[in-house]
Amino acid sequence: MRKVAVIMGSDSDTEVVKKATSVLKEFDVPYEAHIYSAHRTPKEAADFSKNAEKNGFGVIICAAGMAAHLAGAIAANTTLPVIGIPVSSGGLGGLDALLSTVQMPTGIPVATVAVNGAANAAILSIEILSLEDETLRKKLSDFRASGAEKVIEKDKALSI
Numbered sequence: 001m002r003k004v005a006v007i008m009g010s011d012s013d014t015e016v017v018k019k020a021t022s023v024l025k026e027f028d029v030p031y032e033a034h035i036y037s038a039h040r041t042p043k044e045a046a047d048f049s050k051n052a053e054k055n056g057f058g059v060i061i062c063a064a065g066m067a068a069h070l071a072g073a074i075a076a077n078t079t080l081p082v083i084g085i086p087v088s089s090g091g092l093g094g095l096d097a098l099l100s101t102v103q104m105p106t107g108i109p110v111a112t113v114a115v116n117g118a119a120n121a122a123i124l125s126i127e128i129l130s131l132e133d134e135t136l137r138k139k140l141s142d143f144r145a146s147g148a149e150k151v152i153e154k155d156k157a158l159s160i
Contacts, residue, residue: 002058
């Protein structure tokens with residue numbers, strides 16, 4: 001199975017990113033987490049993304065706040081799928097990061113989840129990897145069924 005790279009722009013993004021890594025662990029998906037900044041370590045970020053596929057990665061998740069150029073900088077240097085997690089930081093509640101992540105030029109797409117939506121970034125990466133992994137696809141199907149069962153149980157227990 002290919003690995004997922006989980007890149008954050010700063011260690012201040014760790015709490016958000018943990019929501020992604022816990023989902024990846026739950027599904028037994030191998031991953032590596034790193035800190036690279038599009039602005040402070042552009043060479044290292046570019047080197048990582050240029051070599052990601054040959055190093056066994058299948059998807060790259062990038063979390064960054066404010067200007068949030070990390071996902072775009074990574075996507076510019078690889079053809080692997082890149083998923084951006086806009087992180088809420090500063091005074092704009094993550095809107096700045098959301099717009100920076102989602103507004104990519106034609107030819108360099110970044111799939112973008114909700115502000116602080118790290119769990120969905122992990123699930124989307126699992127969906128991508130499951131295209132070539134039947135076991136992972138089954139785990140994903142079971143996960144979805146479990147979520148549906150929980151909602152049905154809550155519906156039955158509802159008394160307002």
